[in-house]
Amino acid sequence: MLLKKWEDLPNEIKNESVYVYYGILKEKTLHLVIKRCFDILCSIILMAVLFVPMIFIAVCIKIDSPGNVFFRQTRVTQYGKTFRIFKFRTMVSEAENLGPQVTCKNDIRVTRIGRVLRKFRIDEIPQLINILLGHLSFVGTRPETIKYTDAYTDEMKATLLLPAGVTSLASIKFKDEAEILNKLKNVEDTYINFILPKKMEYNLEYIKSFNFFYDLKIMFQTVIAVIKK
Numbered sequence: 001m002l003l004k005k006w007e008d009l010p011n012e013i014k015n016e017s018v019y020v021y022y023g024i025l026k027e028k029t030l031h032l033v034i035k036r037c038f039d040i041l042c043s044i045i046l047m048a049v050l051f052v053p054m055i056f057i058a059v060c061i062k063i064d065s066p067g068n069v070f071f072r073q074t075r076v077t078q079y080g081k082t083f084r085i086f087k088f089r090t091m092v093s094e095a096e097n098l099g100p101q102v103t104c105k106n107d108i109r110v111t112r113i114g115r116v117l118r119k120f121r122i123d124e125i126p127q128l129i130n131i132l133l134g135h136l137s138f139v140g141t142r143p144e145t146i147k148y149t150d151a152y153t154d155e156m157k158a159t160l161l162l163p164a165g166v167t168s169l170a171s172i173k174f175k176d177e178a179e180i181l182n183k184l185k186n187v188e189d190t191y192i193n194f195i196l197p198k199k200m201e202y203n204l205e206y207i208k209s210f211n212f213f214y215d216l217k218i219m220f221q222t223v224i225a226v227i228k229k
Helices: 016-026 029-049 051-064 112-119 127-133 156-161 169-173 177-182 187-209 212-228
Strands: 070-076 082-088 136-139 164-167
Touching: 016 156, 016 187, 029 051, 029 127, 029 136, 029 212, 051 082, 051 112, 082 127, 127 136, 136 212, 156 187, 164 212, 169 187, 169 212, 187 212
Parallel strands: 136 164
Antiparallel strands: 070 082
16 A cells, blocks of 8 residues: 555656655555555455355346356556456346446346446445455545556546545546436447546545545445435
8 A cells, every 4th residue: 555666656657747646645654554454454344244145145146147246357456557356247248248338327238136236336345355455445546447547647647546446536426427328329438538537536636635534534425325326
């Protein structure tokens, strides 16, 4: 979780815009350490508590449609590193070959049990594994696929100074993203040129305001947003 030395960062993310955000985070080393300790402790506790419910969900997924229990996809996290994300599968098998990488409301690829899991974000519970492994944090920029990180501007690359997260202020603000995309024709172009820049404004603001207590606030706001949904 601690920041690498500036000279050790990948050249792909080193630029003047990123350097500004690097300086901000460099002053918050203690909060970064606390953030990682919290991630490790809470992910272990939650996996133990949710083990039986996860087994039940896995059985429901297998009964509902053929395919794997987990959805695995390559995403991008801290320093531009890639990892394989764990999520409960909510779409039909081979869904990536049947449509865009982003999901719209009433997407026919989503299974019956998948709609329930998505509504309450239950499909993201297996990401506790990624958190424990250090791929993710509870709070941070949502991990995008390589296709979308390739579209990052120099300033957007500052979000790669921290691990990606399960939730964020941007996730809360765009909790109805699927409904927005459902009204549009060219889904992926709209996501890259309109929605992604808007979400990144929130993500960059998060870096400026980052501290451990702000993370707790965002986690609480996420729970409220899911309940209200």
